[in-house]
Amino acid sequence: MAKKTRRTLIIDDEESIRDGCQQILARIGHDVESTGDPEHGIHLALHNHFDIILLDVRLPKIEGLDVLKILKKDHNITSKVIIITGYGTIPLAVEAMRLGAMNFLTKPFGAEDLRNAIHDTLDTAVRNEKEDTLSMLIGSSDYMKELKDTIRRVAQTDSTVLITGESGTGKELVSRTIHNMSKRFDKPFIPVDCSSLVQNLMESELFGHIRGAFSGATDSRDGRFQIADKGTLFLDEISNINLETQAKLLRVIQEQEIPRVGSSIPEKVDVRLITATNKDLRCEVDSGRFREDLFYRISVVPIHIKPLREHRTDIIELAKHYLDLFRERHKSAAGFFSIDAVKSLNSYAWPGNIRELKNTIERLCVLCDHEEVSISDILYYGQDRQAKAPVVDPFSGKMRLVDVEKDHIEKALKHYNYHMNNTAKFLGIDRKTLRTKIKTYGIITDIKDENGE
Secondary structure, X not given: OOOOOOEEEEEOOOHHHHHHHHHHHHHOOOEEEEEOOHHHHHHHHHHOOOOEEEEEOOOOOOOHHHHHHHHHHHOOOOOEEEEEEOHHHHHHHHHHHHHOOOEEEEOOOOHHHHHHHHHHHHHHHHHHHHHHHHOOOOOOOHHHHHHXXXXXXHHOOOOOEEEEOOOOOOHHHHHHHHHHOOOXXXXXXXXXXXXXXXXXXXXXXXXXXOOOOOOOOOOOEOOHXXXXXXXXXXXXXHHHOOHHHHHHHHHHHHHOEEOOEOOOOOEEOOOEEEEEEOOOHHHHHXXXXXXXXXXXXXXXXXXXXXXXXXXXXXXXXXHHHHHHHHHHHOOOOOOEEOHHHHHHHHHOOOOOHHHHHHHHHHHHHHHOOOOEEOHHHOOOOOOOOOOOOOOOOOOOOOOOHHHHXXXXXXXXXXXXXXXXXXXXXXXXXXXXXXXXXXXXXXXOOOXXXXXXX
C-alpha cells in the first residue's frame, strides 16, 4: 500500500516563509497549499481536508489567534495546527496551544526544525487518538483502571492474546482497543464469530480456497487470515472450531503460513491473533474438545474480563453514558435517573453484563416520555427467556410486577403506533403472545395488525 500523502496548508503573509516551507514539505512528500490572506486560508481550511496547518500569529486583517478560534472553536476542524511565531510573541503561542494548536515554531527556523515540528505533531496526534480509543471502555473503578493499563501494555507487543469472560462483557471491544492502540492500528481489524461458521466450510472461511477446491467453489477466495494480513484477526468463541481445523490453525500460528483449501503451496501472512471465549478452555482441553497445544499457543497473554456484577461501582457510570448516547440517538425525553432507579440499577444482577445494560437503557430511551427515569421505566430481560419479570423496587416493593409489564406493553404499543409485528419484535415475543397479554391486561386497542388480525 502506498504511503498516504500528507496535505498541508500554510497561512503566512511572508512570501519567503511560505516558499521556504513549501519546498521543505514537498521534499518529504507533502501536498502543500499556501496563502498570505487569512480569509482565503479560512475558506481553504473549511472546504478541504488538511492534515497540518501552519498558521502565523501575526497576519493582516485577521489575527492568527482569531483564525484559530474560527477553525477550532467555531467549526471544530480536525487538522493539526502548528503556530508560527516570533520570539516576542511566545506568550501568544502558548495561548494558541490552549485554543487548540498542537505545536509552535519560533522564527527564524530551519528545515530540520520544521520537519521535527511536523513529526512531533503527527506523533502526538496518533497517541491522543489511541487514548481516545481507550476512553471507549467506560468505568473508573480500580478494576477498569487495571484493565486499561493491561491493554496499554499488551497493545505495544505482537503477542497472541486470549480474552475470556461471560457473554456481554465486551470482549470484542477490548480486542478492538488493543488493535487500535497497537502499531497495526492503520491496518485491518477482522472479527470472526466462530460460532456462526458452517463446520464443513470453516477452513475455507478462515484460510481461503482456490477455484475448484470443492463443489461450488467457482472462484478463488481469500479467507479471513488473508484479509487480515498486516493487521489483527479476532476469533470470537474459538472453542467452536472443530478439531481438524484446530490442527491447521496451530500450524498457521507456528509458521505464519496459510494452507489455502485446494492448494499445496502455503501462503505467508503477517497477522496478530486475538481470540476470545466464554467457556473454560481448560475444561474443553480435559474433555478432548480442544487441543492442549493450541490452548497454550493462543493464551500467551491471557486477559480475563470480569462480569459487571463484580465491578458494580461502574454500573451507574455506564448507565449514564448509554443514557446520553441513546437520548440523543432516539430524541428521547429521558434525562436522568431517579434515586430509586439508581438503586434498582445497582442492585440488579445483570446476567447479560454490559450488553444487557446497554439494551436496557436503549429500551427505556425509546419508550420513556418524561425527563426523570423512574423504576417503572426500567424493564430487565436478562439472558434467561424465563426471567422477564423486572426488578421493580427491591427496597420498597410498592409496585406489582404485572402493573409494570402492562405499562411497558402499553408504552411499546403507543411508540410503534399499535403495529403488532413491530411491537412484538421489540418486546421479544411473538404476536400471539402479545395479543394474549393485551387481552389479559385489558389493554384497549382497536388497531389491527398488517394481516388484519
